[in-house]
Amino acid sequence: MDLYKSMAASAAGMKAQGARLKVISENLANANTTAETPGDLPYRRKTITFANELDRKLGVETVKVAKIGVDKSDFERRYDPSHPSADADGYVLLPNVSTLVEAMDMREAQRTYEANLSAIDTARQMLTRTLELLRT
Amino acid sequence: MDLGNMGLFKLLSRRMDWLTQRQETLSQNIANADTPDYKPNDLKPFNFRDALADARRLKPSTTSTTHLTGTLGPGGIAKEQRQRDPYETAPDGNAVVLEEQMLKQSQTSNDYQTMINLYRKQVGMIKMAIRGNSGGM
Numbered sequence: 001m002d003l004y005k006s007m008a009a010s011a012a013g014m015k016a017q018g019a020r021l022k023v024i025s026e027n028l029a030n031a032n033t034t035a036e037t038p039g040d041l042p043y044r045r046k047t048i049t050f051a052n053e054l055d056r057k058l059g060v061e062t063v064k065v066a067k068i069g070v071d072k073s074d075f076e077r078r079y080d081p082s083h084p085s086a087d088a089d090g091y092v093l094l095p096n097v098s099t100l101v102e103a104m105d106m107r108e109a110q111r112t113y114e115a116n117l118s119a120i121d122t123a124r125q126m127l128t129r130t131l132e133l134l135r136t
Numbered sequence: 137m138d139l140g141n142m143g144l145f146k147l148l149s150r151r152m153d154w155l156t157q158r159q160e161t162l163s164q165n166i167a168n169a170d171t172p173d174y175k176p177n178d179l180k181p182f183n184f185r186d187a188l189a190d191a192r193r194l195k196p197s198t199t200s201t202t203h204l205t206g207t208l209g210p211g212g213i214a215k216e217q218r219q220r221d222p223y224e225t226a227p228d229g230n231a232v233v234l235e236e237q238m239l240k241q242s243q244t245s246n247d248y249q250t251m252i253n254l255y256r257k258q259v260g261m262i263k264m265a266i267r268g269n270s271g272g273m
Contacts, residue, residue: 001159002153002156003156003160005160006156006162006163006164009160009163009164009167010163010167011165012167013163013168013169013207015204016167016170017170035232048174049172050168050170051171051172052168052174060160060164061168062164062167063167063168064220077184105153106266107236108170112166112169112170112234114214115169115238116167118241119162119163119167119241120163120239122242122244122245123159123242126155126156126159126248129248129249130152130252132252
């Protein structure tokens with residue numbers, strides 16, 4: 001049945017957005033994680049990319065998580081000589097996580113998740129209507 | 137009598153088949169709303185004239201279960217085509233616009249409902265023809 005295929009595609013989309021949300025929460029949770037000793041590097045922001053994948057069993061194109069990578073951009077530096085991990089000049093390296101960017105990303109993930117959910121709902125409605133034909 | 141062989145029923149179920157496939161394609165687009173370089177697909181528009189011409193075309197009938205029906209299923213598989221003029225392309229090459237896809241989905245759903253209603257109506261008319269109007273619709 002084709003409508004099940006449609007639901008499978010949407011479910012894969014929801015799963016991918018869930019994985020994205022997981023990465024975002026990791027980033028947010030570690031937004032202030034500095035290194036423990038002066039020489040070490042703080043937490044690096046993680047990134048996630050998706051890829052289109054053909055589900056051979058169902059013959060439907062779904063989506064999967066292609067790669068969870070790291071953001072190689074520069075760390076933020078803050079002058080704080082009293083910090084335990086401050087270097088000789090008194091600077092502390094902070095993670096390259098911007099809470100604003102993460103919040104925006106989260107919003108987007110939520111929207112796409114909702115869109116997938118409503119696609120499932122539409123497919124389910126169509127299926128129910130077809131089954132209702134049996135009652136007449 | 138096989139209802140499926142009646143012209144209108146055949147046409148209705150082909151249209152429903154097309155709508156189902158479209159729903160599937162649109163769901164794929166929505167699932168890939170954040171995939172880099174993904175371009176949304178859509179089906180070739182359903183053409184009543186083509187469907188009618190196709191229905192008139194003679195096909196070899198399968199009189200034995202061992203006969204092959206060919207590669208195309210009943211009604212055939214609607215051809216997919218890449219959307220030619222994407223409304224908007226994101227910097228990562230993704231051209232899915234959620235609003236557009238949602239709109240198309242609700243259109244598909246509404247059209248499907250229409251087909252269901254037509255189907256029901258037709259069955260009702262056949263019933264009326266069989267037992268007279270006493271049964272009502």
